Amino acid sequence: MAAASPQRKRRREKEEAGDGAGVADADADAGGGGAFPLAELRVCRLLRESARDKAVFLHGQVNGTCGEVKDAVVILEKTPFQEENISDLLKNHTKLQLQMSNDIYSTYHLYPPPQLSEIKTTVIYPATEKHLQKYLRQEVHLIRETGEDYKNITLPFIQSQSFSIQWVYNILEKKAEADRIIHENPDPCNGFVLIPDFKWNQKQLDDLYLIAISHRREIKSLRDLTSEHLPLLKNILQEGKEAILKRFGVASTQLRIYLHYQPSYYHLHVHFSALSYDAPGISVERAHLLTDVIDNLELDPQYYQKQALTFALRADEPLLKKFQEAGRA
The missing domain is CATH 3.30.428.10 (HIT-like)
Known part of the structure; x- marks a missing residue:
């Protein structure tokens, strides 16, 4: 039995949106011939953001293979911390920048190394108006x-x-x-x-x-x-x-x-x-x-x-x- 492709694994997201546009994780597809051209995405608007979920939902556009402009929805989510990576994160951060200090309390911006900075990136492309409305606040x-x-x-x-x-x-x-x-x-x-x-x-x-x-x-x-x-x-x-x-x-x-x-x-x-x-x-x-x-x-x-x-x-x-x-x- 052949393993399911990332597109199939994300198909239920597509079905919830209401039609047949393709869905894939950009990071999962990055090594394949059909990788989404994330660097070429032109951001049109922020559809929604969630501070609680550490996620943003973007409406963007890219040029299709024939030069036509196609819409895309890109979802960027901070991935959860994994216990086995915590020590590595604390020891090997690239920068620790003090933001505030008051008595026993202090806050910092910690900049992790690239291998611990993963952002889950979900792409719906080409996206229809139904997809845009689905993610719009x-x-x-x-x-x-x-x-x-x-x-x-x-x-x-x-x-x-x-x-x-x-x-x-x-x-x-x-x-x-x-x-x-x-x-x-x-x-x-x-x-x-x-x-x-x-x-x-x-x-x-x-x-x-x-x-x-x-x-x-x-x-x-x-x-x-x-x-x-x-x-x-x-x-x-x-x-x-x-x-x-x-x-x-x-x-x-x-x-x-x-x-x-x-x-x-x-x-x-x-x-x-x-x-x-x-x-x-x-x-x-x-x-x-x-x-x-x-x-x-x-x-x-x-x-x-x-x-x-x-x-x-x-x-x-x-x-x-x-x-x-x-x-x-």
Whole structure:
């Protein structure tokens, strides 16, 4: 089985953005013939920055092979510290510059050597207007969706869209990323694969992040779950915890295990992240703990067909417009 390319490994970022533009890590591709020409990027604007995540999102342009101008989104992120490199960082820094000193307190700018100055660089190229809007800072609105809202607004919207999740099927069919699968239960009804999320570089456990992807293809989201799916959900919970403990030594009490609603793609998947990691999407209006989901379905087999669910939508999202047109937002 051929190893998955960096482009395939980043395909889920592409799918979340809504169409088929290519995605790759610039540093991963730098040695290949198709390397993105980062030095030729002309920065047009800063789409967004995150001081908490130490990341910036840039809109840039480069000249294509035929001279045409093409848009790109470039994401620059400071990589996490790795324990084994700390001593080297302190001993071999190129410069330590005093910024402020007051009694027992002082602050410095420390300049690390190049090998310890890595910046994860993600490139979406060529980028569409959808990609630019995805990363642009926008207002966010809370929607409280009833069961009827889902049937009358959300579900018809989902069915009207051409969301491609071929990258999910490629993983399930071992056509891509087979070498990255941590655990698989092959049962077509109650089975799943467990794979590291692309946001985790697998070099430290503080930001551990894996995804369990169901083999069943008809379950789009939390809204489709009934008591029929309890064996599947319990398999994901139990076997996922056991696999992570065996491979990474992280106990279940140190894991946050949850589903998103709304999900970023419409195929049932469950997130496993380190409890210490402030992962994207763990806010109360989006994350639903898997244990709570199981409990709710045991109390009421149709719980998620009836229950009102709250989620956030960005100002440019078409689904928000649908709720506004229906007088529900």
